[in-house]
Amino acid sequence: MKVSANGIAIEVEDTGGDGPVVLLIMGLGMQLIAWPEPFVQGLVRSGYRVVRHDNRDIGLSQSFDGARRRNLLWEALRQKLGLPVRAPYTLQDMALDAIGVLDALDIRDAHIVGASMGGMIAQRVAATAPQRTRSLVSIMSSSGARGLPGPRPEVGSALMRRPRSQDEASLVEYSLGLVRMIASPGWPFDEAANRERIAIGLRRSWRPEGIVRQMLAIGADTGLRCEVLPKITAPTLVLHGDADPLVPIACGRDTARRIPGARFEAIPGFAHDLPPGAQEALLAHMIPFLQAADAR
Template sequence: MERWVESNGIRLWCETLGDPADPAILLVMGLGAQGTSWPDDLCDMLRAGGRRVIRYDNRDTGLSGSVDYATRPYTLTDLADDAIGLLDGLGVKAAHVVGASMGGMIAQEIALEHPARVRTLTAVMSAAAAVDPQTGTFRGSERDPRLVAWDTRQATDPPTTDDQRIQSRIDLARILSGSLASFDEAATRRIIEREAARAGDMAHSMRNHILAVMASRDRSDLIGSITAPTLVIHGTEDPMAPFDQGRALAAAIPGGVLMPIEGMGHTLPAPALPRIAAAILRHTSEPDA
């Protein structure tokens, strides 16, 4: 069921799947990405496993409200507050929080700032370290040369038409894909075109989210205080958030568990979805279940 919820002064689009009486899983998507970027198959697996699935568009993405960052700047902590307001609007006292990429960073902020609202935490292809504004990557890691080349093309020859912007995103998706699954350009194009039609100004989403990430705190020395049981899922071929970032995240959270996925990049590829869903269902099961 689709609906809009007023949260933290922002109108957020969300979709709920499954029985409202089941334990809630809040899916938090990443930089510039929409809630619908969570694969339908993954959502269906979680729902079939007895979970109420909630996916939503962060502010400045998809069908949710947008802001002028210059006059209303925000950080990942504000996006965490948005998520809490969404749970309030849905009448959810506490949820299992699952975040991907920047969404995993938001999920950490939720666990830090609102620990009573987080039953478990799952971070997928994410990190605790701040992003270095000089290199565009997480502190402690080096920028993948393929991403450096893509960045350079965006700066020296930026796309000016819709077709060029879509092709640029396809090129980025290819870099992020990893070797676990062969890259399907036609399917990727369909997904990007669908998202572009749904979102409107996707450049606005990316720009504002990048500014929010840059303005946010480094959580490396803070996440040791997270008390929620934590699972970290990370691909061994992630060029955006290198695997060492996932390993460091899991090691820094007391009791954190790292689940590597060989060959996965900075994506949620179809071959990995059954394993990811099964891991999340195990992680979110009650101790006596």
């Protein structure tokens, strides 16, 4: 369903009953359906109402195709030189979108859970609206501090490449290649399941320029978000894989170090995807943490 949040149209999925709300925020270029259904149902079975949304400029939410185009390589160079990255919107704007989703659904407060870029947005939600944040869970994400390690060179190069063709078969192969590079070595790679998941996502929406604009928003937040993390007062759990080639584990450790009282948990064999085994590992940490936060 569509809601008006922060003045724009945001696509939302609302699952579960009357229990405490868990707001799930997905990462760069990923739609709300990227949260695997077994993961969502694991939260629902534990008594939680789960709300997911497509971030702006992706999926079925409002696009920003009318924004001024920026050259991604040039803005990346500006970032390396310590100059500000020019983005059409910011991660703070996206955090306000997420808070707007809670407003639209008349939700007083929620557990804010984000993966990758979604973790960055979740951090900003927790810093901006402490009264709306029951707890914060930041998964495979980063504080955005300067000097932290970046992606492995081959992963960074793959992110900057474009598919050779726009037909579905080519786009599936292009996406599958990237997914393989960031897949968790701790669990088997299910190629058929990943192909199907990618194809379903492409048929729902394919917004490559939105991905570029989201990348610019991440770059524009570098060196800024880390300064607000000490303001977070909500109970915080930081989860990160020890095999992440896209956002190295040092980024998760730095996030936890900057948030007062945050707990950090490293997950062996976990990289930057959500295979079934990783979902189970995440839920094993998350559900007791959420329940303890509710008890408080």
